[in-house]
Every structure is written in structure tokens, then in C-alpha cells.
Amino acid sequence: DDGYKYTRLKQNEVPVKRLPDALVIGVKKCGTRALLEFLRLHPDVRAAGSEVHFFDKFYHKGFEWYRDKMPPTLEGQITMEKTPSYWVTRSAPRRVYAMNPGVKLLAVVRDPVTRAISDYTQSASKRPSLPRFEELALVNSSAGWGLVPSVVDASWAPVRLGVYARPLRRWLRRFPRASLLLISGESLVIDPAAEMARVQEFLGLKRVITEKHFYFNSTKGFPCLLKSESRSTPHCLGKTKGRSHPHIDPKTIERLRDFYRPFNERFYELAGINFGWP
Ligand code: A3P
DSSP, rough: OOOHHHHHHHHTOEEEEESSSSEEOOTSSSSSSHHHHHHSTTTTTTOSSOOTTTTSSSSSHHHHHHHTTSSSOOOOEEEEEEEEEGOOOHHHHHHHHHOTTEEEEEEEEOOOHHHHHHHHHHHHHHOOTOOOOEEEEEETTTSOOEEEEOOTTTTTTTHHTTHHHHHHHHHHHHHHHGGGEEHHHHHHHHOOHHHHHHHHHHOOSSOOGGGGGGGEEEETTTEOOOOOOSSSBOOOOOOOOSSSOOOOOOHHHHHHHHHHHHHHHHHHHTTTTTOOOO
């Protein structure tokens, strides 16, 4: 009799809003939208569609406000959201920990040089009068070698955000390494199914998202979806994802590579993963 009642309850279970079990915390322009859209293919994942910005902008509104932003879920379904700025918000690790010390964290990282160009391309699309990338990434050195800009401007946000080591250390001061999955943005493009297998395992999900969900769209140059919850026909991410980048002077690229090399090495060490960026 009790068993019957239990089954009835389950059948009539009403979805309710819950605080997130997992968060995509960053990194901006590394493939965070692709990761979230791919995860939403899973029937046991429900995610807020737009970035909620609770732990950086709206923390003062409180956890009930945050919960209300979440999609309703059934028991056993994972509630998620992605806000890439959490990665670099100093107070975010402490605040996230206060919500749930067992929360699962995901971060996509990508070669900081292409990340910077991607970040710049996004800004330039909104502000066509923006100076060239080369002018913003390099400043004239005061060393006195004259007219050739040679020093990387580490304070320019597109450059600064590619220094991954320091934010990672902040998150790892609060959370055990096993609570954070670092995903290669490059692998997410080259082999989305393999990367999503790791993600599903990390989240304790059955492997439902596989090769069968993806096809490579050669016009877009990115993996796209054959179908999803919202659409039954093949489709790619929006126009703002996978933009073409402007040509950048190779000398500037070289300077940036030299700039990032020691930071990348420190990041690989902390992460325990060599991402192999050039
Ligand atoms: P670009 O538009 O510069 O190529 P985010 O979602 O974090 O803003 O990241 C955007 C980046 O996601 C894109 O930067 C693109 O390189 C990357 N990306 C990864 N997988 C993608 C996919 N399947 N479709 C489109 N963009 C993808």
C-alpha cells in the first residue's frame, strides 16, 4: 500500500525551483555557451537560459531571489546556471561555498591569446570605432627604444582575463580540486562528444550526450547540434558564437605568447593538466 502511495506521489511530483547543484563559473569567451547548450541536451539537466550574475552583481538580493531564477526541476535532476564572470569575482568562491560546499564547478579554458582576440572581437562588434587589437594589447615601453610598442598591457581586460593561475588559486583555496572540472575549449570544438563524456561523468550523469548529437558544420567551422530540446532540426549556436577574428600582426601574437608562457606554466601546475597552448 505504501509502495503504491509512493509511486503515486512520484507520478504526481511537481517540479520545484532549487538552488544550483553545479555552476559553469567561466571563463569568458572560452566556450561557456557551447558547454551549457550541450549540457542541456541531457534530460537530467535543467539550466537557467541567461546569465544570472548572482554571485557577482545580485548577491544582496539573497538566495530566495536566486532560487527563483532557476528552472523548476524534478528530484534527481541537476539545476545549473552559467555566469563566466564568477571566475574572476574575488568574493565568489566564498559566496558559492556558503550556498553549498559540495557544489560542482565547471570552467572552460582556452589558449589565452585566442581568448583575448575573441574578447576584443566581441567588443569591436559593439563599438566599430575601437582601435586595432595591436594598439590596445601593446603599450609603448618607457625603456626608450622609441616608437615600437613592445610591452604587453597586462591591465587591458582582454589580456588580463587570460591569466588563469590567480583565479584558479582563489577557487582552490575554498574548494577541493575534485570539485572543479577544467574543460579545454579547444577540445570542446575538436571533439565535443569526448569532452561531454567527461562532463557527464563528473556530474554523475548517465552518458546520454554522445557523437549522435553533433555534426561538424563546415560553413560555420564549429560543431553544431542535430537536435535539442527546443528544436528538432539541425542548428548551430547563434551568430555571436564562432565569429571570424580579424588578422592580427604576428609580432603582436608572438609578444603575447611570450607574455603568457610563464602564467600558463603556473596554471598547468596548479591544474595538474597541460593544456598544450603554443
Ligand atoms: P569566437 O566567437 O571568438 O570564436 P563564450 O560562449 O564563453 O562567450 O565563448 C564563445 C566561444 O565559444 C567562441 O568564440 C567559439 O570559439 C567557442 N565555441 C566553442 N564551441 C563552439 C560551437 N560549437 N559553436 C560556436 N562557438 C563555439
